[in-house]
Amino acid sequence: MRSRYSIPVSTALILGSVLTFLTSCEANHSPITEHATSSTLIPQTKIQTFTTATPVPLPFATTKTKRWNSANNGTPYEPCNALTPASLLASKILPETIQDAASVDGQTIRGCMWDRTSTGAGFSQVVVNSASLTAYKHNEPDNFLADIEQNGRTIGVATSATQCFTYVQSYRSGVITAFYMGSVNPESYEELCQNAIRFTRANLQRIPIGN
Known part of the structure; x- marks a missing residue:
């Protein structure tokens, strides 16, 4: 089942994002700290510093x-x-089919994937470190469509292989929401993108913006 989920993340992007992040921290003399968190970062009272997130309990073992x-x-x-x-x-995604999107330990992506009611169709939402939507576009060969704006935030939209996905920036990561074609009566790219955009718009407030 996992083999059909092709998450659009490249090694070049990851290395580039990490190097950009380290260089930025060094240039600004900003310390890197770690702390456990569930939904928001600890407020900084003096200087805005980047804080790496740490694991939270999952709904599965x-x-x-x-x-x-x-x-x-x-x-x-x-x-x-x-x-x-x-x-x-609300988007005909089956909650009980949740599973880890990472197929191996230490994978670059972090998130989950689910089945949809359409035969063989899937959905995933994952996180990967990325400096910005612009940087992601520069490093990925996907077919990007026109960006969308909502509540002051930019939503990137792209198609790749048998999927359409959106990209939303959250702190120093990109949150990628993807809808995949099913094996029976597959949807068109237009339908996939409509689903991806609709879902992203409806759940945008769940994704923290960060600095």
Whole structure:
């Protein structure tokens, strides 16, 4: 089942994002701190500092000790916890089919994937460290469409292989929401993108912005 979920993240992007982050921190003399968090970062009273996020309890058991790692810890947002059954069902996504999006321990992406009611169709939402939507576009070969604006935030939209996905910036990470074609009566790219955009718009407030 996992093989059909092709998450659009490249090694070049990850390395570039990490280097950009480290260079920025060094230039601004900003300390990197770590702390446990569930939804928001600890407010900084003097200087805004970047704070790497740390693991939170998941709705399922996992043996992956490196699920959270330096390639996906740029935001405290955890898709597996943030998306409620009601928000999933509204888009015909089956909450009970939740599973870890990472197939191996230490994978660059962090998040979950679910089945949809259409035969063979899927949905995923993952996090990967990325400096910005612009940087992500520069490093990925996907077919990006026109950006969308909502409440002062930019939503990137792209198609790749058998999916359409959106990109939303959250602190130093990108949150990628993808809808996949099913094996029977597959949807068109237009339908997939409509679903991805609709879902992202409806759940945008769940994703923290950060600095």
